[in-house]
Amino acid sequence: MTIKMAMELYFCEICRFAYKDRETAEKCEDWCRKHKSCSLEITKSAVGEIKNEK
Numbered sequence: 001m002t003i004k005m006a007m008e009l010y011f012c013e014i015c016r017f018a019y020k021d022r023e024t025a026e027k028c029e030d031w032c033r034k035h036k037s038c039s040l041e042i043t044k045s046a047v048g049e050i051k052n053e054k
């Protein structure tokens, strides 16, 4: 399966989940900052995740 990342995605800087809309990405970032963990409610709408690159 080929995944195309042509569409614009927004990332949470903290947990690095990707979202299709900026609003959700910002919500995630706020949550991550405050709680130092992710909200399942938010991350379930994530479309992907950036893997840490060495």
Ligand SMILES: [Zn+2]
Binding pocket: 012, 013, 014, 015, 016, 017, 028, 029, 032, 038
């Ligand atoms: Zn996050």
